[in-house]
Amino acid sequence: RLTLNILLSFAQFEREVIGERIRDKFAASRRKGMWMGGPVPLGYVVKDRKLVIEPAEAEHVRTIFRLYARSSSTAQVLKELHARGICTKRGAVFDRGYLLKFLHNKVYLGLAVHKDEVHPGEHAAIIDQKLWDEVHAVMANNRVARRSVARAAQPALLRGLIFTETGAAMTPHHTRRKGKRYCYYTSMDVIRKRPAAELRGPQRLPGAMVEEAVIGEIRRMLRTPEVAARTARAVRKERPDLDETTVVAALSQFDDLWQALIPAEQARIVQLLVARITVSEAGLAIDLRHEGLGAIAALMVPPRKEVA
Numbered sequence: 001r002l003t004l005n006i007l008l009s010f011a012q013f014e015r016e017v018i019g020e021r022i023r024d025k026f027a028a029s030r031r032k033g034m035w036m037g038g039p040v041p042l043g044y045v046v047k048d049r050k051l052v053i054e055p056a057e058a059e060h061v062r063t064i065f066r067l068y069a070r071s072s073s074t075a076q077v078l079k080e081l082h083a084r085g086i087c088t089k090r091g092a093v094f095d096r097g098y099l100l101k102f103l104h105n106k107v108y109l110g111l112a113v114h115k116d117e118v119h120p121g122e123h124a125a126i127i128d129q130k131l132w133d134e135v136h137a138v139m140a141n142n143r144v145a146r147r148s149v150a151r152a153a154q155p156a157l158l159r160g161l162i163f164t165e166t167g168a169a170m171t172p173h174h175t176r177r178k179g180k181r182y183c184y185y186t187s188m189d190v191i192r193k194r195p196a197a198e199l200r201g202p203q204r205l206p207g208a209m210v211e212e213a214v215i216g217e218i219r220r221m222l223r224t225p226e227v228a229a230r231t232a233r234a235v236r237k238e239r240p241d242l243d244e245t246t247v248v249a250a251l252s253q254f255d256d257l258w259q260a261l262i263p264a265e266q267a268r269i270v271q272l273l274v275a276r277i278t279v280s281e282a283g284l285a286i287d288l289r290h291e292g293l294g295a296i297a298a299l300m301v302p303p304r305k306e307v308a
Helices: 002-031 055-069 074-084 096-103 129-153 207-223 225-238 244-251 254-260 263-273 290-300
Strands: 044-047 050-053 111-114 117-120 162-164 170-177 180-187 204-206 274-280 283-288
Touching (some): 055 074, 055 096, 055 129, 074 096, 096 129, 162 170, 204 207, 207 225, 207 254, 207 283, 225 244, 263 274
Parallel strands (some): 162 274
Antiparallel strands (some): 044 050, 111 117, 170 180
C-alpha cells in the first residue's frame, strides 16, 4: 500500500506539472498574438492555424458595429439584423445576449485576449478603434437610460402616505439579492437611529405586502353601497346623462382598470384615493379621500355620446 501511494503521488504530481506547462504554453502563445483554437468568430476563417479575414462575413461585422453606433437601442439593431438576414457564424439569428457578447469581442480590433490581458494579435483587425469607441459609448448611454426607465417604471405607490404610530414617515427602500429586487418601507425613526425604547409598532414592512393591502381596501371600499351612491352623485354633477346603476357598474370594473394602468398611473390613482396610512401593531389604518372617487369614476364610466 505504501508503494502504491508513493506511485499515485508521483502520478498526481506529474499531471499537475503537465497542466502547468500547458497553461504556460497557452499564455505564452497568446502573448505572441497566436490563435489558440476555439469557436471561430464571424468574419474570420482559420488557415494554417491563423485567423484570416473572410471578406463577406467581415462586411457583416462592420455593418453590425455601424448599426449599433447609430442606434438608440439593442432591440432596434436586432430588428434591422433580422430584416437584413445577417446571422451568426453558425447560421442562427442574433439575440440580445449574443449581440452584446459579439460587440465586446476584441478579436475584431486585431487583439488577442487571455485572462483579461490584451496583446496584439497576429490576425488583421476588421474594425478600427474609433468605431469600437463609438459603439461602447452608445452601450454605456443605453445602460444609463435603462436604469432610469427601470426606476421610473417602478414608483413606490405609498410614497408620502405611510406613517408609523409616532407620526414618523416610512420611506421606500430596496435591496438586491441574487439579481432580484426587494422593496421595503422603512421608518425614518430607524434611519435616524432613534432609541429602540421610543419606537412603537413595525418599523420595516415588505413593500408588496403593504401595497397589496391598500389596493385591497380600495377594492372593498368601491364595492360598498354607500360609497357607490356617493360617487354616483359626484359624477352626475358633471355627467347628468349617467344614472347610478351605470356608475356602480363602472366601479365594479376597478380591477380591470388597475391591471391596464402602467405603474406611474397606478401611483397617481393611489395618491387620489388615499389620504394617510398609519402602521401599528394592530395593522394598517387607511384613511381614504372620498373626494377622489369622482375623478376615478370619471375614468371608468362610458364616454359622453356626441350629439350630432
